[in-house]
Amino acid sequence: MLQAPDRASFRWLATSITISTMFMSLLFVVPAVQAAARPPVSPPPETSPTPAPTYPLTPNSLQIPVLYVAVIFFVLDFALWALPGARLVIAPFKLLTIGWHELCHMLVALLTGGEIISVSIDPNNGGCTRVEGGTPAAILSAGYIGSTLFGAGLILGGFDILAAKICSFVIAAGLAIPLILVRDKLTIILTVFYEGLLVGFWFIDHGSALRWYCLFVGIMNVFFALWDYLDDAYFKKANDSDCTQYSLLYPKTKPNHWALVWVTFEIIIFIGFILLGIAELKRTEDQMYSEAASFLPTR
Known part of the structure; x- marks a missing residue:
């Protein structure tokens, strides 16, 4: 038989429920108050994306066009040097190229104790340096080596306006000096035209156009062994190519063997x-123009 709880029991039960309720409230309310009082957590700082690594031999946006134009100029030089009608148009550049080639023969001939008998340069017949004494192999090698390195130096002008400005003085002298020996009126007129074009390029985009002028002439000189051999093999020019001279110096070889060697070198x-x-x-556009402006600035 159940007994009804007395008043004391009810009082104890009510007190227990009240204390339990307060305790449970503290468990939920206190952490909420603490969280509200805590400063907001800031989002993680935004970090800029890591730039892709750059390599020294990776061309930038200014250099990529130079590579494409170099290929175009090689094809253009080949066509102008080989096509009969076009050969006349580049006669001044051919005289520059052939003249430098023969000058290299002359310098090494003198350095090796040789004596220069005669020198001739002609845009159609090529060049010829007659020497007595000296070291034949060194004298003969000097022509193609000198032409290739000279042209390679001009190619560097294709990458930078300041370098192109400096190279333009060399080209201007190379075009003018052969006029001492030239009597052909068309060649003289073309030389004056190309000199004027060179000067005019100084005033196009602060001299930037000079880069393409240097690149064109540079490629023509770098690959002179190829043009020289083709002139000899297919156009039967009066003066033998150096490849033919090598085959005479070393009778067991043929001109095409030496052409392969020298074109590979080039x-x-x-x-x-x-x-x-x-x-x-490798320059940014601002850097290149700023450096160019430090040397004979133009508009």
């Missing part, structure tokens, strides 16, 4: 100086 030098230009003349 390709290696060409690629090497292209990579050198990419690595050492």
Whole structure:
């Protein structure tokens, strides 16, 4: 038989429920108050994306067009040098190229104790340096080596306006000096035209157009062994190519063997100086124009 709880029991039960309720309230309310009082957590700082690594031999946006134009100029130089009608148009540049080639023969001939008998340069018949004494192999090699390195230096002008400005003085002298020997009126007129074009390029986009002028002449000189051999093999020019002279110096070889050797050499030098230009003349547009403005600034 159940007994009804007395008043004391009810009082104890009510007190227990009240205390339990207050305790449970503290468990939920206090953490909520603490969370509200805590300062808001700031989002993680935004970090800029890590730039992609750049490599010295990776061309930038200013250098990529140079690579495409170099290929175009090689094809153009080949066509102008080989096509009968077009050959007349570039006669001044051919005289520059052939003249420098013969000058290299002359310098090494003198350095090796040789005596220069005669020198001739002609845009159609090529060049000829007659020497007595000296070291024949060194004298003969000097022509193609000198032409290739000279052209490679001009190619660097294709990567930078300041370099192109400096190279333009060399080209101007190279075009003018052969006029001492030239009597052909058309060649003289074309030389004056190309000199004027060179001067005019100084005033196009602060001299930027000079880069393409230097690149064109540079490629023509770098690959002179190829043009020289083709002139000899297919156009039967009066003066033998150096490849033919090598076959006479070393009778067991043929001109086409030497052409392969020297064209391979030219390709290696060409690629090497292209990579050198990419690595050492890497500029932003602002940097290139700022450096160019420090030397004979133009509009």
